[in-house]
Amino acid sequence: MTTPSAGLPAAASDLPFDSLPLAPAMLDTLRQLDYRTMTPIQAASLPLALAGHDLIAQAKTGSGKTAAFALPLLARLDVRKLAVQAMVLCPTRELADQVTQEIRRLARFEANIKVLPLCGGTPMRPQRDSLEHGAHVVVGTPGRIMDHLQRGSLVLDELSTLVLDEADRMLDMGFHDDIAFIASRCPSARQTLLFSATYPEGIATLAARFLRTPQEVKLLEQH
Numbered sequence: 001m002t003t004p005s006a007g008l009p010a011a012a013s014d015l016p017f018d019s020l021p022l023a024p025a026m027l028d029t030l031r032q033l034d035y036r037t038m039t040p041i042q043a044a045s046l047p048l049a050l051a052g053h054d055l056i057a058q059a060k061t062g063s064g065k066t067a068a069f070a071l072p073l074l075a076r077l078d079v080r081k082l083a084v085q086a087m088v089l090c091p092t093r094e095l096a097d098q099v100t101q102e103i104r105r106l107a108r109f110e111a112n113i114k115v116l117p118l119c120g121g122t123p124m125r126p127q128r129d130s131l132e133h134g135a136h137v138v139v140g141t142p143g144r145i146m147d148h149l150q151r152g153s154l155v156l157d158e159l160s161t162l163v164l165d166e167a168d169r170m171l172d173m174g175f176h177d178d179i180a181f182i183a184s185r186c187p188s189a190r191q192t193l194l195f196s197a198t199y200p201e202g203i204a205t206l207a208a209r210f211l212r213t214p215q216e217v218k219l220l221e222q223h
């Protein structure tokens, strides 16, 4: 991915993925992707997220945060129910596209999982058509997600997992109010996972508003 560590494997912990309560097919997919051991942020956050906790997770870029939220949201999907059950908010279209690709890779164990990117800079109409055909997971930027919510083309009644990825950057870009609007359209009985590379003051405020008794996982820079 286009991170400073692009092309380098994320630093590993020595914990294998099969120590987690994941379906055998998902463990097979991880083996096929050559994901052998968890990265430190994955080892710290996956057991909590898979147990259903809300989470504030902080670790530097390139540490494997995508799989740390993608595996829990995939584990909870009911594939037979074609409704948006998980949503990932990202600050930019580029990041949303990367997250979409990573979730699709991790979702290979089940051919029918539909992951749909919803970002600005592309026409609304094809996105509305895709939403009408149904998606299990949507990944998008706050502005375009809001647009779909206001027009009624995106319904979040069945949402069980909300992810705020790169939350620090979303705050820097002035998305606080959009996030608040979007969260108000999500069921309150949901899991919310907040991922961030840094921990500015605004993150605590955001978490206090939108997360429920979150567990905090912070990894300090490792050199």
Ligand code: ADP
Binding pocket: 001, 003, 007, 008, 009, 010, 034, 035, 036, 037, 038, 039, 042, 059, 060, 061, 062, 063, 064, 065, 066, 067
């Ligand atoms: P972050 O979101 O923290 O910046 P990413 O989720 O983009 O990091 O992951 C960085 C890179 O590490 C990606 O190329 C991803 O495929 C790879 N990666 C993530 N977890 C593992 C793992 N457990 N084993 C091997 N590679 C991994």
Ligand code: MG
Binding pocket: 065, 066, 165, 166
């Ligand atoms: Mg990331």
